[in-house]
Amino acid sequence: MQRLKNTLMNTLKKLCYLSAAVLLSASFVSCSNDDNEMNIEQQTPSQTLSSTPWETTGAKDKNGNSVPLTDASVSGYVGFAYFKADGKFAIYNLTDVLRSMGTWSVDAQGKTRTIAALNPDGTTIFTRDVEILVLNRNEFTYRIRPNSGDLSVYYDIIHTRTSHAEPTNGQLTLASTPWETTGAKDKNGNNVALNDASVAGFVGYSYFKANGTFKIFGLNDVLRSEGTWSISPDGKKRTLTTPTFTRVVDILVLNETTFTYRITPDAANPSVFYDIIHTKVNHKEPL
Numbered sequence: 532m533q534r535l536k537n538t539l540m541n542t543l544k545k546l547c548y549l550s551a552a553v554l555l556s557a558s559f560v561s562c563s564n565d566d567n568e569m570n571i572e573q574q575t576p577s578q579t580l581s582s583t584p585w586e587t588t589g590a591k592d593k594n595g596n597s598v599p600l601t602d603a604s605v606s607g608y609v610g611f612a613y614f615k616a617d618g619k620f621a622i623y624n625l626t627d628v629l630r631s632m633g634t635w636s637v638d639a640q641g642k643t644r645t646i647a648a649l650n651p652d653g654t655t656i657f658t659r660d661v662e663i664l665v666l667n668r669n670e671f672t673y674r675i676r677p678n679s680g681d682l683s684v685y686y687d688i689i690h691t692r693t694s695h696a697e698p699t700n701g702q703l704t705l706a707s708t709p710w711e712t713t714g715a716k717d718k719n720g721n722n723v724a725l726n727d728a729s730v731a732g733f734v735g736y737s738y739f740k741a742n743g744t745f746k747i748f749g750l751n752d753v754l755r756s757e758g759t760w761s762i763s764p765d766g767k768k769r770t771l772t773t774p775t776f777t778r779v780v781d782i783l784v785l786n787e788t789t790f791t792y793r794i795t796p797d798a799a800n801p802s803v804f805y806d807i808i809h810t811k812v813n814h815k816e817p818l
Contacts, residue, residue, distance in 0.1 A: 576641030576666055578616075584697065585612045585671050587625075589689035598686060600625075608675060608688045613697050620646060621703050621741075628761070629702040631656075632741040641666050644673060651709050651738045652815045668692065700766035701785040703741075709816065710737040710790050712750075714808035723805060733794060733807045738816050745771065752817040787811065 574582070590598040590605040600609045610624045620635040633649035633656075644663055648656040664687060665672040671690040676682055697703075712734040715723040725734045735755055736748045745760040758773035766785070769792060771778045783806060784791040790809040795801050 575639070576637045576663075579641075579666055579668065580635075580637055580644070580671060581614045581616045582668065583692045584695050585614075585690035586610075586693040586695060587612075587688060588691040591687045591689070593683065593685050604677065605675075605686050605688060611693065611695050611697070612690065621697065623698060623702075627698045627764070628743065629698075629706060629741050630743075632703060632706060637663070637666075648741070650740060650816060651706055652813075654815070656742075698764075700762050700764055701782065702762050704785055704787065705739045705760075705762065705769070705790065706741045707787075708811045709814050710739075710809035711735075711812040711814060712737075712807060713810040716806045716808070718802065718804050729796065730794075730805050730807060733805075736812070736814050736816075737809065746816065748817055754817070 587600060587609040590600060590602070590608075592598050592604075598605050600606060610622050610630055611627070612620065612622045614620045614635050618634050618636065619632070621632045622630050624630050631646075631648045633647045635644065635646045637644050642663055643660055645658065645660050647658045650656055661673040661675055663671075663673050669692045672687055674685050674687050676685045678684055712725060715725060715727070715730040715733075717723050717729075723730050725731065735750055736752070737745065738747070739745045739760050743759050743761065744757070746757045747755045749755050756771070756773055758771060760772075761770050762768070762782070763770075767782055768779050769782055780792040780794055782790075782792050788811045791806055793804050793806050795804045797803060
């Protein structure tokens with residue numbers, strides 16, 4: 532009988548230990564889950580905004596009616612937005628063409644987002660504050676008021692978390708700095724003087740703006756040409772369009788410090804070409 536009692540007691544003890552271990556394990560799992568949720572909840576508004584790319588997926592007017600994204604009232608706010616942890620942003624339209632770039636911030640309460648759109652030389656094009664209505668891991672919605680004189684008119688711009696990758700064809704790189712022509716080479720790799728007639732028309736300071744416009748000045752700061760620019764989706768060609776010409780050139784190098792393209796003066800004789808070398812420069816755009 533005593534042996535039976537001892538056996539029962541040992542079994543009960545083991546069951547108690549096992550139950551305690553299960554409860555303790557569940558407690559740890561619960562804490563772990565809570566920690567994960569807590570980490571999400573503890574993200575600052577800025578961290579939430581910079582945690583993902585955003586795609587504009589809807590817009591509503593002051594009455595809650597849906598507004599087509601092509602409507603002129605909201606189309607300027609439509610695209611893919613990338614708010615980066617370093618305080619910089621880039622916004623592309625839905626066809627992956629760069630539309631604006633600059634700096635951004637969100638106040639500590641998550642109520643206001645501010646962007647400053649910048650020129651290549653770092654000067655400010657405009658600053659815009661918008662009221663944040665929703666900001667979480669999956670949605671970012673803000674309110675715009677087109678007419679500061681009539682605050683009763685507004686539109687809510689709805690963005691959804693997306694996995695859409697930021698374009699890497701060099702648009703942002705080209706628009707992020709002024710460029711100075713610092714060299715030229717012929718087809719044999721020999722240096723060509725920048726005042727040589729073969730290359731002189733390509734020499735100057737260039738400003739490729741994020742809104743798709745450009746200006747090029749001579750090294751004496753006199754305006755030489757202006758118009759629109761683009762880079763092919765594969766990043767291999769740059770196109771300039773002005774009222775008097777359209778020019779497409781092959782991009783050889785485009786990185787944070789160097790932009791080099793190839794010109795072929797006579798399309799009928801492609802064996803003759805020149806490589807025009809530009810270097811990142813801190814030169815304000817002439818007014």
